[in-house]
Amino acid sequence: MSEREYDVVVVGGGPSGSTAAWDLARAGRNVLLLDRAGRIKPCGGAVPPRLLEEFEVPHSLLVARARSARMIAPSDRQVDMPVGEIGFVGMVDRDVFDEWLRERAALAGAERRTGTFVEIERDGGDMPLVCYRTERGGGIHKVRAKLVIGADGARSAVARENIAEAENMRCVFAYHEIIRSPESTPQGFDAGRCDVFYQGRLSPDFYGWVFPHGKTSSIGVGSANKGFSLRGAVSRMRGDLGLAECETVRTEGAPIPLKPLKRWDNGKDVLVTGDAAGVVAPASGEGIYYAMACGRIAAQTADAFIASSDPATLKHARRDFMRLHGRVFWVLGIMQHFWYSSDKRRERFVSMCADRDVQQLTWQAYMNKKLVRARPFAHAKIFFKDCAHLLGLRPAA
Ligand SMILES: Cc1cc2nc3c(=O)[nH]c(=O)nc-3n(C[C@H](O)[C@H](O)[C@H](O)COP(=O)(O)OP(=O)(O)OC[C@H]3O[C@@H](n4cnc5c(N)ncnc54)[C@H](O)[C@@H]3O)c2cc1C
DSSP states (O other): OOOOEEEEEEEOOSHHHHHHHHHHHHTTOOEEEEEOOSOOOOOOOEEOHHHHHHTTOOGGGEEEEEOEEEEEOTTOOEEEEEOGGGOOEEEEOHHHHHHHHHHHHHHTTOEEEEOEEEEEEOOSSSSOEEEEESSTTOOEEEEEEEEEEEOOOTTOHHHHHHSTTGGGOOEEEEEEEEEEOOSOOTTOOOTTEEEEEOOTTTOSSSOEEEEEETTEEEEEEEESOTTSOHHHHHHHHHHHTTOTTSOEEEEEEEEEEOSOOSOOBOSSSEEEOGGGGTOOOTTTOOOHHHHHHHHHHHHHHHHHHHHHOOGGGGGHHHHHHHHHHHHHHHHHHHHHHHHTSOHHHHHHHHHHTTSHHHHHHHHHHHHHSSOOOSOHHHHHHHHHHHHHHHTTOSOOO
């Protein structure tokens, strides 16, 4: 039987796979985008304006814009961090956003198919066979590809089958409830603000959030501690915030990777990207922007691989991504490790957020996706303030 042949089969049509397929189609490559249907990705949906610019996403896909974040300490102390003139935190609904990205890839020339990846088969030919099912219990379909890009999320079947150590990827598990947003509550619900809870009773090692999405809101928590009840924590949050009586639209959860995998390719014909490669920013859990940035780099790498037929080019994907974002991931990893480890430290962390310099640099880093070099003195100042907090030399008030 002769199977259809593609330059690239992209498995997974989330932000990463759809971006990779879009770029490859625009580069004139023959690409298949395979995505299983029927599930909305559980996600808070917060994105920086830079994502809209860099990946040409229209503002009309935003369902809300938050202009401020409220950090809440274990003592219930609240610190507001207004974004100011430099931007906002955009909110997307993933059912609409992801479908728009997949459709854009198709309009650029990628072929779209709905199906669930099963395995890669090697029958001795030059190109691997990608096997997938179109429905539960249905037959297996097979297509050939020069390269398979695994963009199938945090528990990637492509990565587990082809990349060493992917099986053991460490994750935070995140759970959220989508509710109908109230107009207001006596506790101060604000549709223009993100609330972030740094409280051990809500998450022993990560944080809890309320993200407003216009008509709905996402209320969630994350933790890597398997014994901790995430549902219990969200229920507590809803009770505390006067949101218990709001209609619940959906409840859902999914893992968030904690660290990029050491290898993203199999040295031959498979490359992984996005959550499948573990690229979510530590401390914040921000993954959409990085999934798209990684998808773009995966597409560039795939293009070079197909042009050269040299498997050594596949390594460039991880190298190029880490050159751009490795430093930010490193700093955020240290932050998470240190500041999220006890209520005493969480209290200090929130009190540090009251500092104007910290606020400004945090928002600049979020908006620009790099550590801003323009103000070295501000960095130095924050470094010394940080040290003072670490050593307990500054009062937490
Ligand atoms: C509760 C929660 C809240 C979050 N909140 C935020 C947030 O506010 N902001 C933010 O930036 N990030 C957030 N994240 C992280 C973000 O959702 C992910 O990092 C991002 O979606 C990764 O994109 P991706 O394309 O790599 O993978 P995914 O979005 O997971 O997409 C994977 C795609 O692959 C498909 N797929 C999976 N298996 C198969 C298969 N076998 N065959 C075919 N297709 C398959 C899926 O259907 C899906 O379309 C959150 C995550 C969670 C769990």
